[in-house]
Amino acid sequence: MFNPSRDQVRNFFIETWRKYRAKEVLTPMESVAADIMAMHPEYHAVIEDPESVDRDFPPEAGQINPFLHLSLHLAIEEQLSIDQPSGIRAAFDAACQHHGDRHDAMHDALEALGETLFDAQRNGTPPDGAAYVGRLRRRAGAE
Incomplete structure (x- = not known):
């Protein structure tokens, strides 16, 4: 199982963005990541700064x-590509129809995933895939 460190994840995004901007060949995963980063210009200054690997982003500081x-985003794209947890693709499609915009639907999925991960961490249990899909379906008005 792939379990990268915080620094490895951050370096992946920084290096992928550098390669993308330099028009170098990207792996399939890098291509997906580059597309995601391109949709988030508000993060470009951070991902263009190699020193940001060590930076903290405390939520209590907003x-x-x-x-x-x-x-x-990347995790959800992978989940959608394999429909895992089962039903995530249909729930996401419903969210896309509800919003009329894929990126807005993606943010519904991000919220649903975040809630699911928070519950799992708080309860000391594995993430509940069915609850995750249900959360996304509710956000899309599909339940």
């Missing part, structure tokens, strides 16, 4: 961790 946000 900061959003751009690397976490991008990582969640």
Whole structure:
């Protein structure tokens, strides 16, 4: 199982963005990540700064961790590609129809995933895939 460190994840995004901007060949995963980063110009200054690998983004200071946000996007893209947890693709399609915009639907999925991960961490249990899909379906008005 792939379990990268915080620095490895951050370096992946920084290096992928560098390669993308330099028009170098990207791996399939890098291509997906580059597309996600391109949709988030508000994070470009951070991902263009190699020193940001060591930076903290404390939520209590009102900061959003751009690397976490991008990582969640990437995780959801992978989930959609294999429909895992089962039903995520249909729930996401419903969210796309509800919003009329894929990126807005993606942010519904990010919220649903974040809630699911928070519950799992709080309860000391694995993430509940069915609850995750249900959360996304509710956000899309599909339940």
